[in-house]
Amino acid sequence: xxxxxxxxxxxxxxxxxxxxxxxxxxxxxxxxxxxxxxxxxxxxxxxxxxxxxxxxxxxxxxxxxxxxxxxxxxxxxxxxxxxxxxxxxxxxxxxxxxxxxxxxxxxxxxxxxxxxxxxxxxxxxxxxxxxxxxxxxxxxxxxxxxxxxxxxxxxxxxxxxxxxxxxxxxxxxxxxxxxxxxxxxxxxxxxxxxxxxxxxxxxxxxxxxxxxxxxxxxxxxxxxxxxxxxxxxxxxxxxxxxxxxxxxxxxxxxxxxxxxxxxxxxxxxxxxxxxxxxxxxxxxxxxxxxxxxxxxxxxxxxxxxxxxxxxxxxxxxxxxxxxxxxxxxxxxxxxxxxxxxxxxxxxxxxxxxxxxxxxxxxxxxxxxxxxxxxxxxxxxxxxxxxxxxxxxxxxxxxxxxxxxxxxxxxxxxxxxxxxxxxxxxxxxxxxxxxxxxxxxxxxxxxxxxxxxxxxxxxxxxxxxxxxxxxxxxxxxxxxxxxxxx
Numbered sequence: 001x002x003x004x005x006x007x008x009x010x011x012x013x014x015x016x017x018x019x020x021x022x023x024x025x026x027x028x029x030x031x032x033x034x035x036x037x038x039x040x041x042x043x044x045x046x047x048x049x050x051x052x053x054x055x056x057x058x059x060x061x062x063x064x065x066x067x068x069x070x071x072x073x074x075x076x077x078x079x080x081x082x083x084x085x086x087x088x089x090x091x092x093x094x095x096x097x098x099x100x101x102x103x104x105x106x107x108x109x110x111x112x113x114x115x116x117x118x119x120x121x122x123x124x125x126x127x128x129x130x131x132x133x134x135x136x137x138x139x140x141x142x143x144x145x146x147x148x149x150x151x152x153x154x155x156x157x158x159x160x161x162x163x164x165x166x167x168x169x170x171x172x173x174x175x176x177x178x179x180x181x182x183x184x185x186x187x188x189x190x191x192x193x194x195x196x197x198x199x200x201x202x203x204x205x206x207x208x209x210x211x212x213x214x215x216x217x218x219x220x221x222x223x224x225x226x227x228x229x230x231x232x233x234x235x236x237x238x239x240x241x242x243x244x245x246x247x248x249x250x251x252x253x254x255x256x257x258x259x260x261x262x263x264x265x266x267x268x269x270x271x272x273x274x275x276x277x278x279x280x281x282x283x284x285x286x287x288x289x290x291x292x293x294x295x296x297x298x299x300x301x302x303x304x305x306x307x308x309x310x311x312x313x314x315x316x317x318x319x320x321x322x323x324x325x326x327x328x329x330x331x332x333x334x335x336x337x338x339x340x341x342x343x344x345x346x347x348x349x350x351x352x353x354x355x356x357x358x359x360x361x362x363x364x365x366x367x368x369x370x371x372x373x374x375x376x377x378x379x380x381x382x383x384x385x386x387x388x389x390x391x392x393x394x395x396x397x398x399x400x401x402x403x404x405x406x407x408x409x410x411x412x413x414x415x416x417x418x419x420x421x422x423x424x425x426x427x428x429x430x431x432x433x434x435x436x437x438x439x440x441x442x443x444x445x446x447x448x449x450x451x452x453x454x455x456x457x458x459x460x461x462x463x464x465x466x467x468x469x470x471x472x473x474x475x476x477x478x479x480x481x482x483x484x485x
Contacts, residue, residue, distance in 0.1 A: 038312045041176040046225040047167040053221035055183055057118075060214030062191025063198070064125055067207035068142070070199055071132065075139040082139065089143055090150035094390050097154040102162075102383020103242050104155065106376060110163040111230070115222050117156040122215030124149045125208050132205030157390070158383040165370055165378065169231040174367040178310035181363050185304040189297070246380030249373075255437040256372060256381070258430050259321075262328060263365050264388045265423035268396035269416040270335055271358065273299060275400040276412035277351075283409035285344045298348040302355020309356065310363040321436045324364045325428035331357035332420030339413030362389075372437050 042048050069083060076082030104113065128145050131137040168176045198207050250256050277299065281291040334357055338350040366385070373381045400412040431437065 038175075038308075039179065041168045041172040041179060044168050044172065046229055047164075047172075047176060049221035049224045050167060050218075051179065051183065051221075053217035053219070054180070055187070056217040057214045058183055058187035059191045059194065060125075060211035062187050063195040063207050064128075064211040066192045066195040067199055067204040068128075068146070071137070071204045072139070072142055074204075075137070075142065086143060086146045088394060089146040090153070091390070091393050093147070093150040093154040094157075094387065095394070097151060098158055098383045098387035098390075099243055099246070099380070100383070101155040101158040101386075102246060102380035105159045105162050105379025105383065106242070106246075107379075110159055110166060110379075111222055111225060111227065113159055114156065114163060115219060117152055117159065118215055118218045118222070120152040121149065121156065122212050122219075124152065125215070126212035129205050129208030129212055132203070132208060134205075137205075158379060158386045161366070161386065162370070162379045162382040165375075166230045167225075170371060173370055174363075175311055177367050177370075178307055178313075178363050181307035181359060182304065182311060185300055185307055185359075189300050189304070243380070246377060246384070249377050250381060250384060253372070253438070255321075255431065255434055256369065258427050258434075259324065259365060259368055259372075259437065260385065260388050262324070262423050262427040263385065264392060266328060266331070266361060266420050267389045268392040269400075270331060270420035272393075272396045272400045272412065272416060275397050275404070276339075276416065279401075279404040279409045279412060280339075280347060281344070283404070285347075287344060291344060294344070295348055295351060299351045299355045302352040303359040304355075305352070306356035306359025307363065310360060320364075321368070321428075321431040324361065324368060325424050325431065327357055327361035327364055328424030328427065329421055331361050332417045332422075332424060334417070335420060336414055336417030339410045339417060368437055 042051060068086065072083050072086045073079070124145055128137070128142065131141055164176050164180065165173045195207050198210070250260070273296075277295045278292050281287045281295055285291060287294075331354065334350060334354040338347050338354055341347040341350055369381060369385050370378060400416065403411040403415055
């Protein structure tokens with residue numbers, strides 16, 4: 001590869017031979033990071049820092065969810081309406097802010113933005129904890145903090161989702177998404193158990209304070225990252241119409257529209273277990289809270305197993321539309337079967353493979369969408385993805401509740417399963433006719449880590465040799481921008 005070096009005040013062209021051990025186009029971090037193995041993405045330093053903080057923080061988040069529900073019930077004298085209002089206030093900002101959060105993710109440095117957002121989440125928990133332990137907390141204050149927490153989370157989630165690929169690169173994205181799901185489901189099992197013990201022993205306020213303290217780990221991990229090892233392109237300059245530009249980008253990609261439509265129907269109808277399992281446990285089998293806990297635990301065991309299998313599978317193959325469709329069909333069929341099981345135990349047993357299929361669908365959908373889009377559009381597309389996945393809860397929850405109230409307690413599981421199967425069939429037929437999902441362009445710059453020595457003339461030669469490579473990435477980025485207009 002030609003490079004220019006200085007000599008006698010003028011530039012002269014020389015051809016430099018590089019040793020095989022130091023290919024100029026392959027960053028050091030990529031050479032030393034194996035791409036195989038269930039925990040392959042943890043070998044990436046930046047992701048390892050991030051994941052370490054997330055483990056502690058997610059446990060704290062699940063602790064707060066339990067404590068918050070308990071506090072609302074105590075302050076409202078056991079009113080389920082108050083509990084519903086608190087939940088709605090946290091979900092409402094997702095409907096309003098997710099798309100704009102995607103625009104911010106594309107415009108700004110995601111790591112720095114996450115430092116601000118994670119700090120905001122920790123401050124919300126700190127405020128609620130201080131109000132509670134001092135005995136000053138009132139219901140309206142909890143509502144206000146629920147709204148604030150929901151607003152920050154609505155922005156943080158798309159930014160965090162689109163930041164994963166910058167930490168690990170495209171090759172490790174599927175593995176990292178699966179490991180994130182494993183962490184989430186482990187925290188969902190551990191956090192509520194710890195919260196129950198703490199609430200009984202010292203009250204809800206200290207649970208909120210513990211969650212606030214858990215954000216220190218996340219902030220430390222983000223601060224310790226090495227920005228030059230992130231796989232990121234240039235931020236998108238701020239200009240008018242970027243939100244509409246993102247929506248047009250998705251509209252022009254029928255393959256993305258189909259995947260997002262599948263996520264919409266599966267999330268709205270199939271994933272409303274917090275309604276369907278409670279109704280089945282109480283109204284169908286006349287059980288108490290322990291019966292609901294039994295079903296929820298087995299479902300969590302299934303989702304954790306599904307995330308583990310996804311991490312193992314990522315070491316052998318990449319996600320594709322075939323796995324996405326098969327997972328949707330399997331999830332829908334198993335959910336339908338669980339809705340007609342004769343006993344509580346048989347429902348619970350079917351929920352384990354149901355959870356595996358559900359988690360396989362969600363991790364595959366997430367990875368498929370991120371790998372299918374341009375880096376310049378990833379934030380906006382993930383904002384739309386999170387809107388479709390989480391913003392439909394205010395629609396699906398009441399709808400499933402209405403079905404249970406006007407028909408039978410089993411109807412949410414049966415209807416949710418049937419709709420999921422239909423979504424899988426429709427999505428499979430359309431994607432097969434269109435040849436699958438088109439992969440996005442590789443326009444993000446690799447980590448700018450030099451492969452040669454850091455001192456002496458060879459350092460400058462290696463730096464000069466890298467320049468044409470970076471130019472190729474930037475030129476590809478410019479071409480991709482033109483394609484999006």
